[in-house]
Amino acid sequence: MTPIGFFEIVGFGERGWGPALLLATSVTLAVAVCGFLVGSVLGALAAAAKLSRSRLAATIGDTYTTVLRGIPDLLVIYLFYFGGSLALTNLGRMLGYDGFLGLPVFVTGALAIGVVNGAYQAEVFRGAYLSLSKGELEAARSVGMSRALMFRRIVVPQVMRYAIPGLGNVWQLALKESALISVIGLVELLRQAQIGAGSTRQPFYFFLAAAILYLALTTISTIAFQKAENRAMRGVRRAA
Amino acid sequence: MSKTKAFGPGLAGAVVALALAAQPAAAQGWETVRIATEGAYAPWNFSNPDGTLAGFEIDLANTLCERMEVTCEIVVQDWAGIIPSLQSGKYDAIMAGMNITDQRLEVIGFSIPYAGGPHGLAVMADSPLADLPGEGRLSLDSDPDAVAALIAEWTPMLEGKVIGVQGSTTNANFLTEYLGDIVEIREYGTTEQHDLDLSAGRLDGIFAAHSAFNATMQKPEFADMKIVGPGLSGGVLGRGVAVGVRQENEDLRDMFTKAIEEAKADGTIKELSEKWFGLDMTPAG
Numbered sequence: 196m197t198p199i200g201f202f203e204i205v206g207f208g209e210r211g212w213g214p215a216l217l218l219a220t221s222v223t224l225a226v227a228v229c230g231f232l233v234g235s236v237l238g239a240l241a242a243a244a245k246l247s248r249s250r251l252a253a254t255i256g257d258t259y260t261t262v263l264r265g266i267p268d269l270l271v272i273y274l275f276y277f278g279g280s281l282a283l284t285n286l287g288r289m290l291g292y293d294g295f296l297g298l299p300v301f302v303t304g305a306l307a308i309g310v311v312n313g314a315y316q317a318e319v320f321r322g323a324y325l326s327l328s329k330g331e332l333e334a335a336r337s338v339g340m341s342r343a344l345m346f347r348r349i350v351v352p353q354v355m356r357y358a359i360p361g362l363g364n365v366w367q368l369a370l371k372e373s374a375l376i377s378v379i380g381l382v383e384l385l386r387q388a389q390i391g392a393g394s395t396r397q398p399f400y401f402f403l404a405a406a407i408l409y410l411a412l413t414t415i416s417t418i419a420f421q422k423a424e425n426r427a428m429r430g431v432r433r434a435a
Numbered sequence: 436m437s438k439t440k441a442f443g444p445g446l447a448g449a450v451v452a453l454a455l456a457a458q459p460a461a462a463q464g465w466e467t468v469r470i471a472t473e474g475a476y477a478p479w480n481f482s483n484p485d486g487t488l489a490g491f492e493i494d495l496a497n498t499l500c501e502r503m504e505v506t507c508e509i510v511v512q513d514w515a516g517i518i519p520s521l522q523s524g525k526y527d528a529i530m531a532g533m534n535i536t537d538q539r540l541e542v543i544g545f546s547i548p549y550a551g552g553p554h555g556l557a558v559m560a561d562s563p564l565a566d567l568p569g570e571g572r573l574s575l576d577s578d579p580d581a582v583a584a585l586i587a588e589w590t591p592m593l594e595g596k597v598i599g600v601q602g603s604t605t606n607a608n609f610l611t612e613y614l615g616d617i618v619e620i621r622e623y624g625t626t627e628q629h630d631l632d633l634s635a636g637r638l639d640g641i642f643a644a645h646s647a648f649n650a651t652m653q654k655p656e657f658a659d660m661k662i663v664g665p666g667l668s669g670g671v672l673g674r675g676v677a678v679g680v681r682q683e684n685e686d687l688r689d690m691f692t693k694a695i696e697e698a699k700a701d702g703t704i705k706e707l708s709e710k711w712f713g714l715d716m717t718p719a720g
Binding site: 280 | 473474476512513524525627654
Protein backbone atom coordinates (compact mmCIF):
# COMPACT_ATOMS: atom_id res chain seq x y z
CA MET A 196 0.00 0.00 0.00
CA THR A 197 1.46 3.32 -0.97
CA PRO A 198 1.42 5.88 1.80
CA ILE A 199 -1.54 8.20 1.64
CA GLY A 200 -2.16 11.52 3.32
CA PHE A 201 -4.59 12.72 5.94
CA PHE A 202 -7.19 14.15 3.58
CA GLU A 203 -7.21 11.09 1.41
CA ILE A 204 -7.54 8.69 4.33
CA VAL A 205 -10.35 10.51 6.13
CA GLY A 206 -11.85 11.82 2.90
CA PHE A 207 -14.58 10.50 0.69
CA GLY A 208 -12.59 8.88 -2.09
CA GLU A 209 -12.32 5.19 -2.81
CA ARG A 210 -9.85 4.62 0.00
CA GLY A 211 -11.33 7.28 2.27
CA TRP A 212 -12.92 6.52 5.61
CA GLY A 213 -15.06 9.68 5.57
CA PRO A 214 -18.45 7.98 5.17
CA ALA A 215 -17.63 5.42 7.88
CA LEU A 216 -16.50 8.17 10.26
CA LEU A 217 -19.59 10.29 9.61
CA LEU A 218 -21.89 7.32 10.14
CA ALA A 219 -20.04 6.59 13.38
CA THR A 220 -20.46 10.24 14.41
CA SER A 221 -24.21 9.93 13.93
CA VAL A 222 -24.20 6.75 16.03
CA THR A 223 -22.32 8.66 18.75
CA LEU A 224 -24.88 11.44 18.57
CA ALA A 225 -27.81 9.01 18.59
CA VAL A 226 -26.55 6.99 21.56
CA ALA A 227 -25.74 10.17 23.51
CA VAL A 228 -29.17 11.70 22.78
CA CYS A 229 -30.99 8.49 23.78
CA GLY A 230 -28.85 8.20 26.91
CA PHE A 231 -29.50 11.84 27.77
CA LEU A 232 -33.28 11.38 27.36
CA VAL A 233 -33.27 8.24 29.51
CA GLY A 234 -31.23 10.28 31.99
CA SER A 235 -33.79 13.10 31.95
CA VAL A 236 -36.59 10.74 32.92
CA LEU A 237 -34.51 9.05 35.63
CA GLY A 238 -33.10 12.39 36.77
CA ALA A 239 -36.53 13.98 37.14
CA LEU A 240 -37.81 10.97 39.08
CA ALA A 241 -34.72 10.92 41.29
CA ALA A 242 -34.93 14.67 41.95
CA ALA A 243 -38.58 14.29 42.90
CA ALA A 244 -37.66 11.40 45.19
CA LYS A 245 -34.86 13.35 46.85
CA LEU A 246 -37.14 16.34 47.43
CA SER A 247 -40.03 14.25 48.63
CA ARG A 248 -41.14 14.27 52.22
CA SER A 249 -41.21 10.47 52.25
CA ARG A 250 -38.06 9.29 53.95
CA LEU A 251 -38.01 6.05 51.92
CA ALA A 252 -38.19 7.88 48.59
CA ALA A 253 -35.52 10.35 49.66
CA THR A 254 -33.22 7.50 50.69
CA ILE A 255 -33.72 5.71 47.37
CA GLY A 256 -33.02 8.94 45.48
CA ASP A 257 -29.92 9.69 47.54
CA THR A 258 -28.58 6.18 47.13
CA TYR A 259 -29.07 6.32 43.38
CA THR A 260 -27.28 9.62 42.87
CA THR A 261 -24.50 8.76 45.33
CA VAL A 262 -23.75 5.33 43.87
CA LEU A 263 -24.04 6.20 40.19
CA ARG A 264 -21.96 9.35 40.50
CA GLY A 265 -19.45 7.53 42.66
CA ILE A 266 -18.49 4.54 40.50
CA PRO A 267 -16.66 4.66 37.19
CA ASP A 268 -18.87 4.88 34.10
CA LEU A 269 -16.95 2.05 32.49
CA LEU A 270 -17.93 -0.26 35.34
CA VAL A 271 -21.60 0.58 34.81
CA ILE A 272 -21.24 -0.22 31.12
CA TYR A 273 -19.63 -3.60 31.82
CA LEU A 274 -22.31 -4.38 34.40
CA PHE A 275 -25.08 -3.64 31.93
CA TYR A 276 -23.45 -5.45 29.04
CA PHE A 277 -22.15 -8.66 30.58
CA GLY A 278 -24.41 -8.72 33.60
CA GLY A 279 -27.45 -7.87 31.53
CA SER A 280 -27.00 -10.58 28.93
CA LEU A 281 -26.11 -13.13 31.60
CA ALA A 282 -29.25 -12.31 33.57
CA LEU A 283 -31.43 -12.38 30.45
CA THR A 284 -29.93 -15.67 29.27
CA ASN A 285 -30.51 -17.25 32.67
CA LEU A 286 -34.04 -15.90 32.74
CA GLY A 287 -34.53 -17.41 29.27
CA ARG A 288 -33.27 -20.78 30.52
CA MET A 289 -35.77 -20.71 33.37
CA LEU A 290 -38.50 -20.12 30.84
CA GLY A 291 -37.22 -22.96 28.70
CA TYR A 292 -35.36 -21.03 26.00
CA ASP A 293 -31.84 -22.34 25.64
CA GLY A 294 -30.15 -19.71 23.53
CA PHE A 295 -28.27 -16.50 24.04
CA LEU A 296 -30.33 -13.50 25.00
CA GLY A 297 -29.00 -10.00 25.13
CA LEU A 298 -30.01 -6.45 24.53
CA PRO A 299 -28.60 -4.92 21.34
CA VAL A 300 -25.39 -3.03 22.07
CA PHE A 301 -27.01 0.29 21.17
CA VAL A 302 -29.75 -0.17 23.76
CA THR A 303 -27.25 -1.37 26.37
CA GLY A 304 -25.08 1.65 25.69
CA ALA A 305 -27.95 4.14 25.81
CA LEU A 306 -29.23 2.65 29.07
CA ALA A 307 -25.78 2.68 30.66
CA ILE A 308 -25.28 6.31 29.69
CA GLY A 309 -28.82 7.04 30.85
CA VAL A 310 -28.49 5.72 34.39
CA VAL A 311 -25.22 7.55 34.98
CA ASN A 312 -26.44 10.73 33.34
CA GLY A 313 -29.70 10.55 35.28
CA ALA A 314 -27.78 10.76 38.53
CA TYR A 315 -26.13 13.99 37.44
CA GLN A 316 -29.35 15.39 35.99
CA ALA A 317 -31.14 14.67 39.28
CA GLU A 318 -28.75 17.03 41.04
CA VAL A 319 -29.25 19.67 38.35
CA PHE A 320 -33.04 19.44 38.63
CA ARG A 321 -32.93 19.46 42.41
CA GLY A 322 -30.76 22.56 42.45
CA ALA A 323 -33.04 24.28 39.95
CA TYR A 324 -36.13 23.43 41.98
CA LEU A 325 -34.55 24.77 45.15
CA SER A 326 -33.90 28.10 43.46
CA LEU A 327 -37.60 28.62 42.77
CA SER A 328 -39.01 31.39 44.87
CA LYS A 329 -41.15 30.03 47.70
CA GLY A 330 -43.47 32.98 47.38
CA GLU A 331 -44.53 31.97 43.89
CA LEU A 332 -45.44 28.48 45.02
CA GLU A 333 -47.40 29.89 47.94
CA ALA A 334 -49.15 32.33 45.63
CA ALA A 335 -50.09 29.52 43.27
CA ARG A 336 -51.50 27.50 46.14
CA SER A 337 -53.40 30.47 47.49
CA VAL A 338 -55.23 31.03 44.21
CA GLY A 339 -56.32 27.42 44.39
CA MET A 340 -54.14 25.81 41.74
CA SER A 341 -54.13 22.04 41.87
CA ARG A 342 -50.72 20.41 42.34
CA ALA A 343 -50.69 19.20 38.74
CA LEU A 344 -51.49 22.65 37.38
CA MET A 345 -48.94 24.28 39.64
CA PHE A 346 -46.35 21.77 38.49
CA ARG A 347 -47.09 22.41 34.84
CA ARG A 348 -47.49 26.21 34.93
CA ILE A 349 -45.13 27.28 37.70
CA VAL A 350 -42.56 24.61 38.49
CA VAL A 351 -41.57 23.09 35.14
CA PRO A 352 -41.03 26.32 33.17
CA GLN A 353 -38.84 27.82 35.86
CA VAL A 354 -36.95 24.63 36.70
CA MET A 355 -36.14 24.23 33.01
CA ARG A 356 -34.91 27.81 32.88
CA TYR A 357 -32.56 27.37 35.83
CA ALA A 358 -31.55 23.88 34.74
CA ILE A 359 -30.41 24.68 31.21
CA PRO A 360 -26.79 25.65 31.98
CA GLY A 361 -26.36 22.59 34.21
CA LEU A 362 -28.01 20.35 31.65
CA GLY A 363 -25.61 21.63 29.01
CA ASN A 364 -22.77 20.38 31.17
CA VAL A 365 -24.39 17.02 31.76
CA TRP A 366 -25.12 16.65 28.04
CA GLN A 367 -21.43 17.02 27.29
CA LEU A 368 -20.73 14.31 29.86
CA ALA A 369 -23.15 12.04 27.98
CA LEU A 370 -21.51 12.83 24.67
CA LYS A 371 -18.08 11.99 25.97
CA GLU A 372 -19.24 8.97 27.92
CA SER A 373 -20.52 7.56 24.65
CA ALA A 374 -16.88 6.98 23.71
CA LEU A 375 -16.71 4.37 26.48
CA ILE A 376 -19.46 2.43 24.73
CA SER A 377 -16.83 1.38 22.19
CA VAL A 378 -15.72 -1.37 24.62
CA ILE A 379 -18.94 -3.29 24.14
CA GLY A 380 -18.57 -3.27 20.38
CA LEU A 381 -20.92 -0.49 19.32
CA VAL A 382 -19.27 1.12 16.33
CA GLU A 383 -19.47 4.72 17.44
CA LEU A 384 -16.91 7.38 16.64
CA LEU A 385 -14.09 6.21 18.91
CA ARG A 386 -14.47 2.53 17.99
CA GLN A 387 -14.55 3.43 14.30
CA ALA A 388 -11.37 5.44 14.77
CA GLN A 389 -9.73 2.46 16.47
CA ILE A 390 -10.83 0.14 13.67
CA GLY A 391 -9.46 2.54 11.08
CA ALA A 392 -6.23 3.00 13.03
CA GLY A 393 -5.69 -0.74 13.44
CA SER A 394 -6.61 -1.48 9.85
CA THR A 395 -4.49 1.15 8.13
CA ARG A 396 -1.83 1.49 10.85
CA GLN A 397 -2.31 5.26 10.67
CA PRO A 398 -3.52 5.94 14.23
CA PHE A 399 -2.71 9.67 14.15
CA TYR A 400 -4.99 10.47 11.26
CA PHE A 401 -7.92 8.63 12.76
CA PHE A 402 -7.62 9.94 16.29
CA LEU A 403 -7.14 13.45 14.95
CA ALA A 404 -10.24 13.10 12.77
CA ALA A 405 -12.21 11.71 15.72
CA ALA A 406 -11.08 14.59 17.95
CA ILE A 407 -12.21 17.11 15.33
CA LEU A 408 -15.60 15.42 15.00
CA TYR A 409 -16.12 15.26 18.79
CA LEU A 410 -15.16 18.90 19.03
CA ALA A 411 -17.65 19.76 16.29
CA LEU A 412 -20.41 17.98 18.20
CA THR A 413 -19.60 19.68 21.50
CA THR A 414 -19.17 23.11 19.90
CA ILE A 415 -22.52 22.88 18.14
CA SER A 416 -24.20 21.74 21.34
CA THR A 417 -22.63 24.56 23.34
CA ILE A 418 -24.08 27.05 20.88
CA ALA A 419 -27.46 25.32 20.96
CA PHE A 420 -27.58 25.38 24.76
CA GLN A 421 -26.56 29.04 24.77
CA LYS A 422 -29.43 29.83 22.40
CA ALA A 423 -31.84 27.83 24.55
CA GLU A 424 -30.65 29.67 27.64
CA ASN A 425 -31.11 33.07 26.02
CA ARG A 426 -34.58 32.09 24.93
CA ALA A 427 -35.52 30.78 28.35
CA MET A 428 -34.22 33.92 30.03
CA ARG A 429 -36.07 36.32 27.73
CA GLY A 430 -38.20 38.56 29.85
CA VAL A 431 -35.97 38.06 32.85
CA ARG A 432 -34.13 41.17 33.84
CA ARG A 433 -30.45 40.65 34.43
CA ALA A 434 -28.17 42.70 36.61
CA ALA A 435 -25.75 44.59 34.42
CA MET B 436 -19.19 -17.58 1.28
CA SER B 437 -20.63 -14.34 2.43
CA LYS B 438 -18.58 -11.82 4.28
CA THR B 439 -20.94 -10.50 6.84
CA LYS B 440 -21.60 -6.85 7.34
CA ALA B 441 -19.04 -5.99 9.90
CA PHE B 442 -20.25 -2.85 11.53
CA GLY B 443 -22.60 -2.69 14.44
CA PRO B 444 -26.22 -1.75 14.26
CA GLY B 445 -25.66 1.66 12.73
CA LEU B 446 -28.35 4.30 12.89
CA ALA B 447 -31.16 2.32 11.37
CA GLY B 448 -30.70 -0.65 13.65
CA ALA B 449 -30.07 1.75 16.46
CA VAL B 450 -33.41 3.45 16.30
CA VAL B 451 -35.32 0.24 15.83
CA ALA B 452 -35.20 -1.94 18.80
CA LEU B 453 -36.01 -1.25 22.35
CA ALA B 454 -37.23 -4.82 22.23
CA LEU B 455 -35.09 -7.79 23.07
CA ALA B 456 -32.93 -9.09 20.30
CA ALA B 457 -33.02 -12.80 20.72
CA GLN B 458 -30.35 -14.63 18.83
CA PRO B 459 -30.80 -18.36 18.57
CA ALA B 460 -28.00 -20.49 19.96
CA ALA B 461 -25.78 -22.48 17.68
CA ALA B 462 -27.82 -24.69 15.45
CA GLN B 463 -27.36 -28.31 16.31
CA GLY B 464 -25.26 -30.07 13.70
CA TRP B 465 -23.50 -26.75 12.97
CA GLU B 466 -24.94 -25.45 9.75
CA THR B 467 -23.93 -21.91 10.62
CA VAL B 468 -20.90 -20.92 12.67
CA ARG B 469 -20.50 -17.36 13.92
CA ILE B 470 -16.85 -16.35 14.14
CA ALA B 471 -15.69 -13.24 15.98
CA THR B 472 -12.66 -11.23 14.99
CA GLU B 473 -11.24 -7.89 16.10
CA GLY B 474 -11.31 -6.20 12.70
CA ALA B 475 -8.54 -3.83 13.73
CA TYR B 476 -5.35 -5.91 13.80
CA ALA B 477 -3.73 -5.69 10.39
CA PRO B 478 -2.67 -7.88 8.70
CA TRP B 479 -4.33 -10.64 10.80
CA ASN B 480 -7.79 -9.13 10.48
CA PHE B 481 -8.78 -5.62 9.60
CA SER B 482 -11.52 -3.49 8.09
CA ASN B 483 -11.77 -1.70 4.78
CA PRO B 484 -13.27 1.79 4.65
CA ASP B 485 -16.56 0.32 3.39
CA GLY B 486 -16.78 -1.92 6.45
CA THR B 487 -15.82 -5.20 4.78
CA LEU B 488 -13.24 -7.34 6.50
CA ALA B 489 -9.94 -8.56 5.12
CA GLY B 490 -6.74 -10.16 6.31
CA PHE B 491 -5.09 -13.50 6.99
CA GLU B 492 -7.75 -14.76 9.35
CA ILE B 493 -10.62 -13.73 7.11
CA ASP B 494 -9.17 -15.71 4.18
CA LEU B 495 -8.37 -18.58 6.51
CA ALA B 496 -11.84 -18.61 8.07
CA ASN B 497 -13.36 -18.80 4.61
CA THR B 498 -11.28 -21.78 3.57
CA LEU B 499 -11.79 -23.54 6.92
CA CYS B 500 -15.56 -23.09 6.70
CA GLU B 501 -15.55 -24.45 3.18
CA ARG B 502 -13.68 -27.51 4.43
CA MET B 503 -16.08 -27.94 7.36
CA GLU B 504 -19.03 -27.51 4.99
CA VAL B 505 -20.69 -24.88 7.14
CA THR B 506 -21.85 -21.34 6.46
CA CYS B 507 -19.81 -18.80 8.36
CA GLU B 508 -20.80 -15.44 9.63
CA ILE B 509 -17.89 -13.24 10.68
CA VAL B 510 -18.65 -10.62 13.32
CA VAL B 511 -16.49 -7.86 14.75
CA GLN B 512 -15.91 -7.67 18.48
CA ASP B 513 -13.67 -5.40 20.53
CA TRP B 514 -10.69 -7.31 21.92
CA ALA B 515 -11.39 -6.59 25.59
CA GLY B 516 -14.78 -8.31 25.48
CA ILE B 517 -13.96 -11.08 23.03
CA ILE B 518 -13.84 -14.04 25.48
CA PRO B 519 -16.79 -13.02 27.71
CA SER B 520 -18.95 -12.57 24.62
CA LEU B 521 -17.99 -16.04 23.35
CA GLN B 522 -19.00 -17.50 26.69
CA SER B 523 -22.27 -15.65 26.78
CA GLY B 524 -23.08 -17.11 23.35
CA LYS B 525 -22.92 -14.05 21.12
CA TYR B 526 -20.89 -16.12 18.68
CA ASP B 527 -19.39 -19.60 18.48
CA ALA B 528 -15.70 -19.16 17.70
CA ILE B 529 -12.88 -16.63 17.89
CA MET B 530 -10.25 -16.09 15.19
CA ALA B 531 -8.46 -12.94 16.26
CA GLY B 532 -4.75 -13.65 16.54
CA MET B 533 -5.46 -15.33 19.87
CA ASN B 534 -2.72 -17.50 21.36
CA ILE B 535 -3.41 -20.69 23.30
CA THR B 536 -2.45 -20.15 26.96
CA ASP B 537 -3.08 -22.01 30.20
CA GLN B 538 -5.22 -19.19 31.56
CA ARG B 539 -7.38 -19.11 28.46
CA LEU B 540 -7.65 -22.93 28.44
CA GLU B 541 -9.28 -22.68 31.85
CA VAL B 542 -12.21 -20.83 30.33
CA ILE B 543 -12.40 -21.76 26.63
CA GLY B 544 -11.34 -24.55 24.30
CA PHE B 545 -8.90 -24.28 21.39
CA SER B 546 -8.35 -26.05 18.08
CA ILE B 547 -4.78 -26.90 17.08
CA PRO B 548 -2.82 -23.74 16.19
CA TYR B 549 -3.05 -22.28 12.68
CA ALA B 550 -0.14 -19.88 13.17
CA GLY B 551 2.81 -19.90 15.53
CA GLY B 552 4.73 -16.72 15.01
CA PRO B 553 7.80 -15.80 17.04
CA HIS B 554 7.69 -12.94 19.55
CA GLY B 555 10.46 -10.61 20.57
CA LEU B 556 11.80 -7.16 21.26
CA ALA B 557 12.07 -4.25 18.87
CA VAL B 558 13.85 -0.92 19.38
CA MET B 559 14.73 2.10 17.29
CA ALA B 560 18.01 1.63 15.39
CA ASP B 561 19.77 4.46 17.26
CA SER B 562 18.91 2.99 20.66
CA PRO B 563 21.64 1.68 23.00
CA LEU B 564 19.64 -1.55 22.95
CA ALA B 565 20.12 -1.91 19.18
CA ASP B 566 22.85 -4.51 19.69
CA LEU B 567 21.06 -6.55 22.33
CA PRO B 568 22.51 -10.07 22.01
CA GLY B 569 20.67 -13.16 20.82
CA GLU B 570 19.36 -14.42 17.49
CA GLY B 571 17.50 -17.24 15.80
CA ARG B 572 14.58 -18.96 17.50
CA LEU B 573 14.26 -19.98 21.14
CA SER B 574 11.50 -22.04 22.71
CA LEU B 575 10.55 -21.36 26.32
CA ASP B 576 9.39 -24.99 26.53
CA SER B 577 12.36 -26.86 25.11
CA ASP B 578 15.32 -24.52 25.80
CA PRO B 579 14.67 -23.17 29.30
CA ASP B 580 18.42 -23.03 30.06
CA ALA B 581 19.21 -21.01 26.97
CA VAL B 582 16.37 -18.63 27.85
CA ALA B 583 17.67 -18.23 31.41
CA ALA B 584 21.16 -17.52 30.06
CA LEU B 585 19.75 -14.96 27.65
CA ILE B 586 17.81 -13.17 30.39
CA ALA B 587 20.98 -13.10 32.54
CA GLU B 588 22.91 -11.61 29.62
CA TRP B 589 20.18 -9.03 28.99
CA THR B 590 19.69 -8.01 32.62
CA PRO B 591 22.49 -5.40 32.91
CA MET B 592 21.52 -3.82 29.57
CA LEU B 593 17.78 -3.75 30.25
CA GLU B 594 17.94 -2.67 33.89
CA GLY B 595 15.41 0.16 34.42
CA LYS B 596 14.48 0.45 30.73
CA VAL B 597 10.85 1.12 29.83
CA ILE B 598 9.30 -1.58 27.64
CA GLY B 599 5.87 -1.23 26.04
CA VAL B 600 3.49 -4.11 25.44
CA GLN B 601 -0.17 -4.64 24.58
CA GLY B 602 -2.06 -5.44 27.79
CA SER B 603 -3.97 -8.72 28.32
CA THR B 604 -1.69 -10.54 25.88
CA THR B 605 0.77 -13.42 26.12
CA ASN B 606 3.48 -10.83 25.42
CA ALA B 607 2.55 -8.99 28.60
CA ASN B 608 2.64 -12.27 30.52
CA PHE B 609 6.13 -13.00 29.21
CA LEU B 610 7.45 -9.58 30.24
CA THR B 611 5.95 -9.84 33.71
CA GLU B 612 7.30 -13.31 34.30
CA TYR B 613 10.76 -13.04 32.78
CA LEU B 614 11.65 -9.35 32.94
CA GLY B 615 9.18 -8.01 35.47
CA ASP B 616 11.86 -7.24 38.09
CA ILE B 617 14.28 -5.76 35.59
CA VAL B 618 12.40 -3.44 33.27
CA GLU B 619 9.54 -1.05 33.77
CA ILE B 620 6.58 -2.48 31.86
CA ARG B 621 4.09 -0.09 30.32
CA GLU B 622 0.86 -1.60 29.02
CA TYR B 623 -1.05 -0.28 26.01
CA GLY B 624 -4.47 -0.99 24.56
CA THR B 625 -3.19 -1.68 21.06
CA THR B 626 0.13 -2.32 19.35
CA GLU B 627 -0.16 0.96 17.39
CA GLN B 628 -0.08 2.88 20.64
CA HIS B 629 3.21 1.39 21.79
CA ASP B 630 4.65 1.77 18.30
CA LEU B 631 3.89 5.49 18.51
CA ASP B 632 5.43 5.82 21.95
CA LEU B 633 8.53 3.95 20.80
CA SER B 634 9.05 6.36 17.93
CA ALA B 635 8.28 9.29 20.24
CA GLY B 636 11.12 8.13 22.48
CA ARG B 637 8.89 7.48 25.46
CA LEU B 638 9.76 3.80 25.36
CA ASP B 639 13.14 2.10 25.13
CA GLY B 640 11.70 -0.98 23.47
CA ILE B 641 8.52 -2.86 22.67
CA PHE B 642 7.70 -6.52 23.02
CA ALA B 643 5.30 -8.00 20.45
CA ALA B 644 4.90 -10.61 17.73
CA HIS B 645 7.45 -10.40 14.91
CA SER B 646 4.57 -10.34 12.45
CA ALA B 647 3.32 -7.11 14.04
CA PHE B 648 6.84 -5.62 13.79
CA ASN B 649 7.05 -6.58 10.11
CA ALA B 650 3.83 -4.74 9.37
CA THR B 651 4.91 -1.69 11.37
CA MET B 652 8.33 -1.49 9.74
CA GLN B 653 6.70 -1.17 6.32
CA LYS B 654 5.62 2.33 7.28
CA PRO B 655 8.19 4.94 6.29
CA GLU B 656 8.34 6.56 9.74
CA PHE B 657 9.20 3.17 11.26
CA ALA B 658 11.80 2.24 8.65
CA ASP B 659 14.58 2.43 11.25
CA MET B 660 12.84 0.26 13.81
CA LYS B 661 14.79 -2.92 14.44
CA ILE B 662 13.99 -6.37 15.81
CA VAL B 663 16.59 -7.39 18.40
CA GLY B 664 17.29 -10.67 20.18
CA PRO B 665 15.90 -14.06 19.23
CA GLY B 666 12.37 -14.96 18.19
CA LEU B 667 10.76 -16.49 21.27
CA SER B 668 7.85 -18.91 21.41
CA GLY B 669 6.21 -21.51 23.65
CA GLY B 670 5.63 -21.39 27.43
CA VAL B 671 3.81 -18.28 28.62
CA LEU B 672 3.98 -16.97 25.06
CA GLY B 673 1.43 -19.58 24.15
CA ARG B 674 1.37 -22.57 21.93
CA GLY B 675 0.42 -20.68 18.83
CA VAL B 676 -2.61 -18.89 17.49
CA ALA B 677 -5.72 -21.04 17.32
CA VAL B 678 -9.49 -20.95 17.00
CA GLY B 679 -11.17 -20.42 20.39
CA VAL B 680 -14.51 -22.11 21.10
CA ARG B 681 -16.70 -22.68 24.17
CA GLN B 682 -15.41 -25.63 26.20
CA GLU B 683 -18.61 -27.62 25.78
CA ASN B 684 -18.43 -27.39 21.96
CA GLU B 685 -15.88 -30.18 21.56
CA ASP B 686 -17.46 -31.19 18.25
CA LEU B 687 -16.86 -27.72 16.80
CA ARG B 688 -13.31 -27.67 18.13
CA ASP B 689 -12.60 -31.01 16.42
CA MET B 690 -14.12 -29.75 13.16
CA PHE B 691 -11.77 -26.76 13.20
CA THR B 692 -8.79 -28.95 14.09
CA LYS B 693 -9.48 -31.29 11.19
CA ALA B 694 -9.91 -28.40 8.75
CA ILE B 695 -6.67 -26.74 9.97
CA GLU B 696 -4.77 -30.01 9.55
CA GLU B 697 -5.98 -30.21 5.96
CA ALA B 698 -5.10 -26.60 5.25
CA LYS B 699 -1.62 -27.12 6.73
CA ALA B 700 -1.06 -30.32 4.77
CA ASP B 701 -1.97 -28.87 1.37
CA GLY B 702 0.05 -25.67 1.90
CA THR B 703 -2.93 -23.31 2.12
CA ILE B 704 -1.82 -21.88 5.46
CA LYS B 705 1.73 -21.30 4.21
CA GLU B 706 0.39 -19.58 1.11
CA LEU B 707 -1.97 -17.31 3.06
CA SER B 708 0.69 -16.55 5.65
CA GLU B 709 3.18 -15.48 2.98
CA LYS B 710 0.50 -13.43 1.25
CA TRP B 711 -0.37 -11.46 4.38
CA PHE B 712 2.77 -11.49 6.55
CA GLY B 713 5.56 -11.99 4.07
CA LEU B 714 6.78 -14.87 6.21
CA ASP B 715 5.73 -18.45 6.75
CA MET B 716 4.06 -18.75 10.12
CA THR B 717 2.73 -22.29 9.73
CA PRO B 718 3.04 -23.83 13.19
CA ALA B 719 5.53 -26.65 13.56
CA GLY B 720 4.32 -30.23 14.02
